[in-house]
Amino acid sequence: MNFILIGLTLIAHFGLRLTFYNRLNSFGWPRKRIKLVEKxxxxxxWMTPLIIGTIWYEPLREIVLGNGSWDELPAGLRVYSVFCLVLGGVFFVLWLTWRPIFRVQHADASRTTRTVAAGPRDVERFTRTQKSRWSAGLPGNQMLDLAIENIEIRLPRLPASLEGYRIAHLSDIHLTGHLHSAFMTDVIGHALDWKPEMFALTGDIVDVQECVGWLNEIFSPARAPDGSLFILGNHDTRVLDPTEVRREMSDAGWTDVGGRCLTHSLRQTDVSVMGNESPWFGHPSADEIASSQKTLPNGAMKICLSHSPDQFDWGRRHDIDLMMCGHTHGGQGRLPLVGPILSPSWHGSRWASGDFYRPPTTMHVSRGLGGVHLMRINCRPELSLITLRRQSST
Structure with missing residues (x-):
């Protein structure tokens, strides 16, 4: 029994640190500060259990063997053990509740997936550095195996005129220079084959300055009848001037909705479209949102592009019908049944990817298309092809 308690305490110790890591990366802090805190x-x-194990090795050993007493340990260490077990138990219950297999708060949506696996010629064509070629060759790494997700999302308040409306959702491009632009060119080609009525891009477009010059070539072909909309994410702060990214994307024919609320026409139906880039840039004010509603009919549909799913409650407060998000990369890796462990979100891996509903808002979270970490395990890059359907009243 003592051995089990010590083992559970260690597991809780590491679990609480993972919980902290996930929340840390949801803050809008400067990258240098986050990296310093991470280190x-x-x-x-690792040092806390190592130091404890070194200093109190003998009493811990006797406790494990059943010959010692917990009273032989310092009071502070006993308190820390209870703290880990209690708080770790609370977080474990919450973590277990939100596992994808239980589908708690999942939206009324259906998916079919087609995988475009990268062969040797594709790896040669897409990879640009030795690091990316080496990473792509690792067993189980799906970083270049594109999942084209055809998703039908049913919205309770979808106007009849928008039944079957098609949105190609892109997120987390992460142009780092490790991959050639050909990878994203192919992704956009697959989207165009589907004939979307609108493109939506939810941030993290560029990581390094040299790739800013690639934007026009990559994104200018992505045209749709009702336009192509974009916002920025936290990684877009890594270039010298994020406004340069906005300018290049605008020059490529995309509409910047970051921090704004606009009236936009979908199939000649006026809707409200807004962009939430918090906590890194900003979001439309309540006054701006209220002002925009004055020009729209009562009950007009509201769509929000948000980089982080942490803005879900913000969307609900502002009566958003559909939010499209990214940022979490699906956890970068997913365990069978368990799903993702890592996720840079205040809610941990709860909304790492998928489709969720909390009245009145439906939120779609993409696994994204790229990443700084050239590794994806059971978590393919995702091109989301979203078809909107009216939810049955029965």
Whole structure:
């Protein structure tokens, strides 16, 4: 029994650090500060049990063997063990509740997936650096295996005129220079084959300055009858001037809705479209949203492009019908049944990817298309081809 308690305490210790890591990366702090805190936390995560095990090795050993007493340990260490077990247990229950297999708060949506697996010629064509070629060759790495997800989402308040409306949702492009632009060119080609009525891009477009010059070539072909809309994400702060990214995307024919609320026409039906880039840039004010509604009929549909799914409650407060998000990369890796573990979100891996509904808002979270970490395990890059359907009243 003592051995089990010590084992559970260790598991809880590491689980609480993982919980902290996920929340840390949801903050809008400067990248250098986050990386510094990450390094300190990483050292503490491993040094704390190592130091404890070294100093109190003998009493811990006797406890494991059943010959010792917990009273032989310092009071502070006993308190820390109880803290880990209690708080770790609370977070474990919450974590278990939100596992994808239980589908808690999942939306009324259906999916079919077609995978475009990268062969040797594709790897040669897409990879640009030795690191990316080496990473693409690792067993189980799906970083270049595109999942084309055809998703039908049913919205309770979808206007009849927008039944069957088609949106190609892109997210987390992450132009780092490790991959050639050909990868994204192919992705957009697959989207265009589907004939979307609108493109939506939810941030993290560029990571390095040299790739800013690629934007026009990559994104100018992505044209749709009702336009192509975009916002920025946290990684777009890594270039010298994020307004340069906005300018290049605008020059490529895309409409910047970051921090704005616009009246936009879909199939000649006026809807409200807004962009939430919080906490890194901003979101439309309540006054701006209220002002925009004055020019629209009562009950007009509201669509929000949000980089982070952490803005779900913000969307609900503002009566959003459909939110499209990214940022979390589906956790970058997913365990069978369990799903994702890592996720840079205040809610951990709860909304790492998928389709969710909390009245009145339906939220779609993409796994994204790229990443700084050239590794995806059971978590293919996702091109979301979303078809909107009216939800039955029965």
């Amino acid at each position: 300190i936390a990483f050292v503490e995560t």
